[in-house]
Amino acid sequence: MLSLIFTWLIVAWGILSCIYMLRCAWTRFPKRDADDVIPFLYPVDISLAESLLDPATDFEFRWNLRPRQFRDAQRKRMRLYLELTRRMAHNATVLVQYADAENNSCDPRRVGLASTLQQKAIEVRIYSLLTRIKLHLWLLLRSELLTSKPVLAHLRTAGDIDGLQTYNALKIAAAAAFVELPPDELESLTRSL
Amino acid sequence: MKLLAWFIPLGLLALLFCLLLQRRAYKVCPWFFTYVAFAVAADSGRFVALSHPHPYRTTYWITEAGYDLLGILVMYEVLRAVLGGLTLAWWARLIFPAVVVAGVGMSLARANAVPSRLSGIEFYIVLGEIAVRFAQVFVFAGLVALVRLLGLRWRQYPFGVATGFGLYATVMLLTTIKFSDFGTRFKLLWGWTSVVAYSVAVLIWIWFFSVPQKAENQNPELSALSPGDLKQYKDALRRMR
Numbered sequence: 001m002l003s004l005i006f007t008w009l010i011v012a013w014g015i016l017s018c019i020y021m022l023r024c025a026w027t028r029f030p031k032r033d034a035d036d037v038i039p040f041l042y043p044v045d046i047s048l049a050e051s052l053l054d055p056a057t058d059f060e061f062r063w064n065l066r067p068r069q070f071r072d073a074q075r076k077r078m079r080l081y082l083e084l085t086r087r088m089a090h091n092a093t094v095l096v097q098y099a100d101a102e103n104n105s106c107d108p109r110r111v112g113l114a115s116t117l118q119q120k121a122i123e124v125r126i127y128s129l130l131t132r133i134k135l136h137l138w139l140l141l142r143s144e145l146l147t148s149k150p151v152l153a154h155l156r157t158a159g160d161i162d163g164l165q166t167y168n169a170l171k172i173a174a175a176a177a178f179v180e181l182p183p184d185e186l187e188s189l190t191r192s193l
Numbered sequence: 194m195k196l197l198a199w200f201i202p203l204g205l206l207a208l209l210f211c212l213l214l215q216r217r218a219y220k221v222c223p224w225f226f227t228y229v230a231f232a233v234a235a236d237s238g239r240f241v242a243l244s245h246p247h248p249y250r251t252t253y254w255i256t257e258a259g260y261d262l263l264g265i266l267v268m269y270e271v272l273r274a275v276l277g278g279l280t281l282a283w284w285a286r287l288i289f290p291a292v293v294v295a296g297v298g299m300s301l302a303r304a305n306a307v308p309s310r311l312s313g314i315e316f317y318i319v320l321g322e323i324a325v326r327f328a329q330v331f332v333f334a335g336l337v338a339l340v341r342l343l344g345l346r347w348r349q350y351p352f353g354v355a356t357g358f359g360l361y362a363t364v365m366l367l368t369t370i371k372f373s374d375f376g377t378r379f380k381l382l383w384g385w386t387s388v389v390a391y392s393v394a395v396l397i398w399i400w401f402f403s404v405p406q407k408a409e410n411q412n413p414e415l416s417a418l419s420p421g422d423l424k425q426y427k428d429a430l431r432r433m434r
Contacts, residue, residue: 001306002302003299003302003303003305003306004306004370006299006302007299007303007366007370008370010299010327010330010331010334010366011330011363011366011367011370013330013334014330014333014334014359014360014362014363014366015363015367016334017333017334017337017338017359017363018356018359018360018363020337020340020341021337021347021356024340024347089344092344093344096344096345096346097344100346121344122343122344122345125342125343125344126343129342129343
């Protein structure tokens with residue numbers, strides 16, 4: 001009986017995967033070029049992320065606020081960092097799609113830059129995914145109620161990936177990949193990331 | 194009608210084999226190339242032996258064992274191609290053995306729940322076949338989850354190979370667990386569903402391999418940036434700080 005239930009679950013998983021692949025093939029974004037990148041990006045305030053992940057800020061909040069106020073403040077900061085990681089993940093997806101299109105270029109330099117961009121974007125996606133799972137769990141279980149934890153500074157790395165460092169590397173890779181844009185557009189790209 | 198059911202998958206496989214040769218897929222996916230070459234040879238062998246019951250039976254079971262072995266090797270190749278570019282973490286090497294163990298476990302559990310009428314080597318071949326199908330669905334569904342979660346490019350050869358196998362394996366598992374309720378009509382339904390699902394899988398492979406894919410080059414020899422581009426790049430980096 002149990003094996004039958006598992007078999008049905010696996011078959012259902014397979015069917016859903018087939019439907020998803022069909023949807024990907026049907027609704028794919030037309031080849032994303034440089035014009036389709038900047039308007040689709042969400043700005044990520046890296047200095048804000050740095051301050052959220054700073055252990056000293058955690059300590060300062062804990063020192064200055066009452067336990068209840070501290071818990072509320074922590075929840076707000078968690079929600080804020082969740083939004084930042086959502087934006088990071090979204091920007092990384094847009095850049096992966098751009099790099100996909102660039103991979104078909106005849107110029108080996110552009111292909112090389114696109115590969116680097118894609119690699120960094122995937123690392124950002126992995127970091128964002130792991131961090132968001134952790135944050136959702138913390139928010140769902142209200143883990144800060146029991147121990148006055150979690151400490152946001154622990155989110156700096158996830159799966160051996162330093163989130164902010166990798167996001168900065170992604171920005172550098174994007175600047176290199178889009179170097180041929182006019183200066184005002186390149187500036188707009190760096191501001192939008 | 195029976196001949197048509199033989200000719201359609203065999204014809205599609207021959208077309209796929211030519212396409213793989215043209216795309217030099219033996220360099221990118223050597224085990225999948227071997228699988229397709231074996232499938233063309235195996236189906237031709239079965240077709241030749243069709244009117245001789247004893248040689249047909251022998252050919253059928255030998256080629257079925259070959260399909261099992263190559264099916265799992267192709268899954269190894271797909272996982273290595275996708276995960277190799279994603280992570281160097283030690284646990285990534287455990288994914289394939291875990292998939293195989295899960296597939297064998299599910300196949301054994303099924304054999305225990307629904308006793309087979311086969312015995313001896315034939316029983317083990319069918320057991321292996323069901324384990325490979327479970328493994329193929331696991332790999333396919335896992336890769337689709339990666340596409341969804343990490344935004345990976347899905348239009349690449351390893352995903353195409355996994356999609357074809359995943360679709361076929363899903364349909365065959367569904368057929369095995371559901372159509373067995375139909376009693377004597379099961380054999381007919383199973384045969385036709387198998388032919389249609391396999392033909393669709395081969396069409397998926399043809400579609401994926403119809404587009405050339407550049408081999409991954411980890412260290413491309415980059416031409417230097419022009420002085421103007423270099424200045425602009427430095428300006429962009431300065432603005433980021």
